[in-house]
Amino acid sequence: MITAGLDIGSCTIELVVLDEDRPIFTRRSETSFDYPEQVRALLSETEYDRILVTGYGRHLVAREFGMGHVTEIKAHAAGVHHLVPEARTILDIGGQDTKVISLDKQGKVTAFEMNDRCSAGTGRFFEVMAQALACRIGELGDLALSGADRLRISSMCTVFAETEVVALRARGEAPEDVAHAVVVSVVYRVSSMIRRVGLREKAVFCGGVARNKAVVQILAQELGCGLFVPEAPDFTGAMGAAILARGS
Amino acid sequence: MNKTHEAMWKELDLDLGAHEALLTVLGRFYNDIYLSQSGRLQGMEYLDFVMGEVHGLRIREIQEARSAGRKVMGLFCVFVPEELILALDGICVGLCAGAEAGFDAAERHLPRNTCPLIKSFFGFRLARLCPYTSSCDLVIGETTCDGKKKAYELFGDFQPTYVMEVPQSKSAAARVLFRTEMDRLRETLERLTGRILEPQRLRDAIRLVNRRRSALNRLAALRAAEPAPISGRDALLINQVAFYDDPVRFTETVERLCAELEERVQKGEGVAPPRTKRILVSGCPMAVPNWKLPYVIEGSGAVIVGEESCVGARHTRDLVSEQAETVDGMLDALCDRYLRIDCATFTPNPERLDNIVRMARELHADGVIHYALEFCQPYAIESKKVENRLAAEGIPFLRVETGYSLEDIEPLRTRVEAFLETI
Numbered sequence: 032m033i034t035a036g037l038d039i040g041s042c043t044i045e046l047v048v049l050d051e052d053r054p055i056f057t058r059r060s061e062t063s064f065d066y067p068e069q070v071r072a073l074l075s076e077t078e079y080d081r082i083l084v085t086g087y088g089r090h091l092v093a094r095e096f097g098m099g100h101v102t103e104i105k106a107h108a109a110g111v112h113h114l115v116p117e118a119r120t121i122l123d124i125g126g127q128d129t130k131v132i133s134l135d136k137q138g139k140v141t142a143f144e145m146n147d148r149c150s151a152g153t154g155r156f157f158e159v160m161a162q163a164l165a166c167r168i169g170e171l172g173d174l175a176l177s178g179a180d181r182l183r184i185s186s187m188c189t190v191f192a193e194t195e196v197v198a199l200r201a202r203g204e205a206p207e208d209v210a211h212a213v214v215v216s217v218v219y220r221v222s223s224m225i226r227r228v229g230l231r232e233k234a235v236f237c238g239g240v241a242r243n244k245a246v247v248q249i250l251a252q253e254l255g256c257g258l259f260v261p262e263a264p265d266f267t268g269a270m271g272a273a274i275l276a277r278g279s
Numbered sequence: 280m281n282k283t284h285e286a287m288w289k290e291l292d293l294d295l296g297a298h299e300a301l302l303t304v305l306g307r308f309y310n311d312i313y314l315s316q317s318g319r320l321q322g323m324e325y326l327d328f329v330m331g332e333v334h335g336l337r338i339r340e341i342q343e344a345r346s347a348g349r350k351v352m353g354l355f356c357v358f359v360p361e362e363l364i365l366a367l368d369g370i371c372v373g374l375c376a377g378a379e380a381g382f383d384a385a386e387r388h389l390p391r392n393t394c395p396l397i398k399s400f401f402g403f404r405l406a407r408l409c410p411y412t413s414s415c416d417l418v419i420g421e422t423t424c425d426g427k428k429k430a431y432e433l434f435g436d437f438q439p440t441y442v443m444e445v446p447q448s449k450s451a452a453a454r455v456l457f458r459t460e461m462d463r464l465r466e467t468l469e470r471l472t473g474r475i476l477e478p479q480r481l482r483d484a485i486r487l488v489n490r491r492r493s494a495l496n497r498l499a500a501l502r503a504a505e506p507a508p509i510s511g512r513d514a515l516l517i518n519q520v521a522f523y524d525d526p527v528r529f530t531e532t533v534e535r536l537c538a539e540l541e542e543r544v545q546k547g548e549g550v551a552p553p554r555t556k557r558i559l560v561s562g563c564p565m566a567v568p569n570w571k572l573p574y575v576i577e578g579s580g581a582v583i584v585g586e587e588s589c590v591g592a593r594h595t596r597d598l599v600s601e602q603a604e605t606v607d608g609m610l611d612a613l614c615d616r617y618l619r620i621d622c623a624t625f626t627p628n629p630e631r632l633d634n635i636v637r638m639a640r641e642l643h644a645d646g647v648i649h650y651a652l653e654f655c656q657p658y659a660i661e662s663k664k665v666e667n668r669l670a671a672e673g674i675p676f677l678r679v680e681t682g683y684s685l686e687d688i689e690p691l692r693t694r695v696e697a698f699l700e701t702i
Contacts, residue, residue, distance in 0.1 A: 087689065087693070090689075090692075101700070102693050102696045102700060103693065103697075104693070104697035104700070105697060105700045128690065139701070140697070140701045141701065142701075143701075145693070
């Protein structure tokens with residue numbers, strides 16, 4: 032059976048099409064304001080027997096296209112369990128939210144935590160910080176890793192943290208040290224969220240922010256355990272939805 | 280809402296334009312959240328009518344009673360003993376505090392990060408939107424949380440406000456304090472109403488409020504049936520209206536509703552298909568029209584079977600002993616009953632944990648969703664104890680913290696749906 036999974040995130044949309052367990056088609060695009068239009072364009076390129084939609088925009092798309100929907104919590108769990116059956120803890124940092132999910136052996140969700148409505152510590156937070164540091168989002172990780180651990184950013188609010196970054200720059204601090212501080216501030220927040228749910232190995236880190244090497248490395252140090260990052264960390268939600276579509 | 284009440288609202292010094300806008304939004308909200316439900320009880324028509332006239336006919340009744348010399352007391356918390364007010368021929372009304380109304384005005388006086396319930400009762404008053412507040416001869420506050428305690432000091436500048444001291448522990452000394460506060464409230468009310476508290480009238484008031492509590496408890500117990508015979512939204516509404524409506528008329532309505540529910544339960548009928556996931560909501564009060572979380576939960580395919588809340592079980596569970604003969608004896612009995620309330624402002628507060636577990640079991644709940652209003656420290660902090668206890672009992676638990684704004688409804692829905700997927 033050919034199944035498809037769509038993950039409508041706040042920044043990007045991912046589509047995964049599976050022929051049984053084998054991905055035969057993956058695509059992503061910007062979410063944009065009119066995301067049903069984006070979805071229509073993505074789907075026109077492929078064919079499938081069943082589809083499920085997940086992510087922030089799932090309700091609208093499910094209504095518009097008559098699809099079934101699952102939460103991103105369940106979708107990530109299914110996707111990660113498929114890729115890494117030993118996974119017991121999932122950290123997902125997307126464009127606008129952070130989730131920690133605890134799994135059992137069967138890949139069933141046993142507990143989860145999500146940040147509340149603000150974008151503190153999410154992909155959006157890093158975008159704003161990169162802008163304040165005048166670097167590309169893809170370079171922020173390398174920049175942070177080249178910096179020293181000597182500054183602290185205390186505000187987790189994106190807006191206030193940006194003010195702090197600007198102030199540090201005005202004080203003449205090196206951008207790499209400021210970038211390091213930005214990453215550390217997120218790592219502290221995320222690690223306490225992980226501990227709230229309970230850290231059990233193997234821990235898997237997915238979502239777009241998992242592409243930031245500095246977050247992965249510093250968080251792994253803070254947690255004192257390895258963090259496995261899938262090859263395409265932003266596709267686990269869509270992958271999970273495609274897997275769940277089989278039984279839908 | 281019809282124009283016939285406009286003169287009255289003007290008399291009450293409401294901001295007519297803003298009030299009209301509020302009622303329009305409220306009406307739309309009610310339509311989406313309530314009238315769109317299927318399989319509702321016939322008896323709910325009365326509640327629809329009450330809600331339609333919540334700022335209309337009920338206010339008119341209250342004005343007529345005032346012209347006849349009765350006094351109106353605005354209450355904000357289940358700790359204020361209604362029995363004393365009723366025994367002195369007073370009328371109790373809940374204050375408007377469940378919507379994001381007048382927040383900009385409120386924030387001129389209160390810090391932004393104040394709990395929405397407090398900001399709302401301030402906002403309703405300052406923006407001149409609540410005919411109940413405007414009808415009050417006295418607002419009776421209490422010292423349950425720091426936010427309310429300090430806010431009443433400011434509120435006193437706008438309206439006569441009396442603050443009852445509620446202790447924060449259940450020690451013998453705390454009981455002595457609360458008993459003294461009972462006397463102080465009695466004196467204040469006697470002065471205000473120009474009446475003397477008579478034993479016969481106090482006994483009648485105790486019986487009346489007990490009868491209302493019993494009716495609501497009977498309704499709560501019927502929700503243990505599978506399938507659930509009434510939606511959580513409707514049950515919440517009934518508990519909300521309890522704070523506004525005439526107690527005799529309201530109690531008779533609830534008793535009739537219970538009879539209808541019993542019939543339904545006997546026939547095995549319900550509002551949701553069998554095996555719908557059953558949720559107990561626990562935590563902060565939900566004042567009209569704060570229906571956001573119930574709407575999200577039931578819109579996600581679950582049914583709410585109980586409210587462990589001040590607008591719910593905390594308001595109705597315990598009855599006052601009817602044994603006492605003297606006024607002092609009855610005041611003792613009131614004191615005993617009110618100090619059994621398991622509000623998170625008490626420390627320690629183990630009774631609440633027991634009550635949550637007992638309710639979850641009796642109502643056959645599949646999980647508990649803990650609801651804390653933003654910036655409500657007592658409930659937000661106590662939620663950890665609830666989480667630990669429920670984990671030990673093997674009852675699934677989700678913690679939610681939210682305010683009155685609708686902007687977080689999608690993230691809230693994701694959390695609730697994911698929780699339902701796990702149980």
